[in-house]
Every structure is written in structure tokens, then in C-alpha cells.
Amino acid sequence: MQRIIILDFGSQYTQLIARRVRELNTYCEIHPFNKFPADAGNVIGVILSGSPFSVNDPEAPQVDLATLRGRWPLLGICYGAQYLARSLGGTVESADTREYGKATLTYVDGDDALMNGVHEGSVVWMSHGDTITSVPEALQRVGSTADVSEAAFRIRGEQSWGVQFHPEVYHSQDGMTLLRNFVQHICGSDCAWTPDSFIESTVADLRAKLGDDKVVLALSGGVDSTVAAMLLNRAIGDRLTCIFVDNGLLRLNEFSQVMEDYTRLGLNVIGVDAKEDFYQALSGVTDPERKRKIIGKGFIDIFDREAHKLQGIKWLAQGTIYPDVIESLSITGMTIKSHHNVGGLPEKMNLKLVEPLRLLFKDEVRRPVVLEFLLNLEELSTLPNYFCKYCWESNRYREVIQTNQSLAHPTIAGFSVQTQLQCLSHRKYDPSMEFFH
Secondary structure (H helix, E strand, O other): OOEEEEEEOOOOOHHHHHHHHHHOOOOEEEEEOOOOOOOOOOEEEEEEOOOOOOOOOOOOOOOOHHHOEOOEOEEEEOHHHHHHHHHOOOEEEEEEEEEEEEEEEEEEOOOOOOOOOOOOOOEEEEEEEEEEEEOOOOEEEEEEEOOOOOOEEEEOOOOEEEEOEOOOOOOOOOHHHHHHHHHHHHOOOOOOOOHHHHHHHHHHHHHHHHOOOEEEEEEOOOHHHHHHHHHHHHHHHHHEEEEEEEOOOOOOOHHHHHHHHHHHOOOOEEEEEOHHHHHHHHOOOOOHHHHHHHHHHHHHHHHHHHHOOOOOEEEEEOOOOHHHHHOOOEOOOOEOOOOOOOOOOOHHHOOEEEOOOOOOOHHHHOOHHHHHHHHOHHHOOOOOHHHHHHHHOOHHHHHHHHOOOOOOOOOOOOOOHHHHHHHHHOOOOOOOOOOOO
16 A cells, blocks of 8 residues: 655644645555654655644654655655755744734746645645755755745755645645645655555455454443444454443443444444442542543443453454654654553453544545445434534534535545435433443
8 A cells, every 4th residue: 555654843833734635535644754764665755744842853753864865755844844954954043023923925936746736826825934945956946925935945956845835734825736746746645545445455455364263342432432343343243342332421321322333233232321430439529620530440440351251352443543642752852641541451351452434534434425435324213412512503504514415525425325414313312412432
């Protein structure tokens, strides 16, 4: 499978870059700037992210560009662009005023492979305190704004570019055109990263990895664990056992409704009524943080207890998704946050770990093709809360749906009008209430 590597220098926009690349049906991975993957046989391009650092900062993150330039097409964004320019002898200095917000391209080299289709007058999004003030001979300017001469440039004689704006941000009007040029036309992506291809390859990988082994999975009633369960169910069938714990904090009748849905989906699920355990543990506790920890510990203890009743289990499945993984990595010496799904298993369980969704962002897990293919939502009498919530939040699409017009919205496009209407008016979803994912 082709992939593009995004080297993360700590930018707040790094995950957004990855999501935009994947929207182009191209698989990509985020890696810390100093940990380029050793197995690079299927890499077709590299993107250098932005950073909160200045390239002139002694503590600024650095990468050996000699290992990248000329080997793969290269795109530096903001800090990445300035790092490229400085490495070739250019000068990067603090701007008189920090550029943050919209700017307009006053010059575009339309013949350049990266800028083809990007229009003069197009709005781009700036977010930097430094700017390139002198340009080495090796750089060729391909885009400018009124205040930034080298808003976009190319290194002569090679497939390396830099842009001092953020094409991945919504406000950059031709940003997706620029990224498409890089991903599809320059890197040569075959655009084969699709929901169908993910499901097919993941099910095949799970079958090869798990063989005849048995797996246990904790279901929460939310999207991640449910989709993980369906992928595993397609791969190994009834060798998967799911455990769904009623902690007494669900909505009225939700436990029985969700259990009914899981049964219709063909999952092998054990429902555990643990309400009294949680009520007793929470009795007299008023501090919200203590409540959260008690609930978390109670869930783990009950799941562990129930899992030990099963015979021959060798694997624990988790609904870990890609942000869980990359946010738990330290890029610039600070972890964004630790996730409960990352960091290993309780030693006493003595199980191996399988994570079917580890490569996906949350919105990719919820993509309609994945949900409809795996969950057969048309056949369910009750639609899952998480799906109804996302559809309800798309209020502005109601009129379009109700008049049978075509709908191009990432949450519910692709479903029948009947199902879309069910999602928007479903009795289970109350938009005034908080609910659990």
C-alpha cells in the first residue's frame, strides 16, 4: 500500500494535514520528526509539518534533509518550508508583525506542478512569526502575497517545494487543489485508500494474524468499539466474544436496546448487569474527577472478572483509533494527552493486543460506507445513538433530505432518504442530553 509520511514538528495542524491527504484517498502516517520509519519501501512522498518553534531557535526540531531530498517528493509547510530555505543558505527572520489570518496570493506560477490550478487572488491562511527574507539561488518562487514574497517556492532541479501558508486549513481556498497536485500528480498516488479497501485488507490481516485464536472485546455502545467488533466478527466469527457492561449510568432502557442491536448485528455478546456495583462504589462521592476514576476502575475490574470466566482467550481487542496513538507520542518533549487505549495491557490478563481501527481517524471510522457496510443500519429497528447525534448536528441538511434532493455531506451521504430521515428524527436521540461515545 502506498503511503505518504508526515514528519511532525509539533504543529497544531499536523493531524489536519493527514486528514486532508486521506480525503484524497491516499494513506498517510504521522511520525515524530526524528523517527522516520525504517521500512520505507512503499513511501511515495514526504510532508514536513509546521511547528511552534522558530527555525532559528537553538532547541528547534531538526531533520537530516539529505536523507529525504531527491529520494521522495517533498513538501514543507510553514516551519517545514522555512527549514528547507534555511538549509539551503536562505535567511529566516522574525517578521515585523506576526502573520496570522487570511492573505491573498498576488502571484502564482500556473505552470508549476504544485501550483497548477491555484488562482491569483486566492485566499490562503497564514500562521507564522518568521518569514524568509533572503532567498538562495536554488529556490524558485512560485507564489507570493503582498507581504510574503516567497509564499510558495520550489527547489530547482528536484521535486521539493515549500509553502509559508497552510493549504490544509479550510480558509485556504485552493488548498485542496495544491495538496491534490502534490499527492496525486507529483507523488503519483493511485488513490486506492478507500473504505472498501480498508475493510477488505483489515479483515484479511485479522484472519492471518489471529488464525484460530479466540478474542475478547469490551463494547461501550459507541462507534469505535462497535465497528472494531464488526471487523473482527467478519474475520473470525464466533471466536470473538464481546462484553457489554451496564454501569447503571446509561439512559432508560438503553442497555436492553443496545443489546438488541448487537444481537441483530450477529455479535456474540455477554451483557453484564453491574449497576449495583457502580452505585455502591459511587455512593457519597461528589467530586467529578473521583467519579470518573471510580467508573473507569469499576469497568476495568468487571471486564477483567468476566473475561477470566472465558476459556482459551488469547487476544484482547480494543477500539484504539489513530489520534489515540499519535497524541500519546511525545513530539517536542510533551505528550498531548495519554489515552486509556494506549500503553499496553494489564499484566494480569496475559493477553496479546489487537487493534483493528488503529490506522483510522474518528471521522474515518464513521464514514457512511464503513458504517452501512459493517452495521447494516437499514436493517436495524433502532439506530445507534452516536450515528443519530452526528446526523442531528447537521440540521441545515434536513430540508434537502426531506425534499429527496441529493446530499453530499460526509456524515450521512450515501444512505437512503428513509435512513437519513430516521437519523434526524430518531426517538432515541435527544439533542438536549449529553450522551456517551
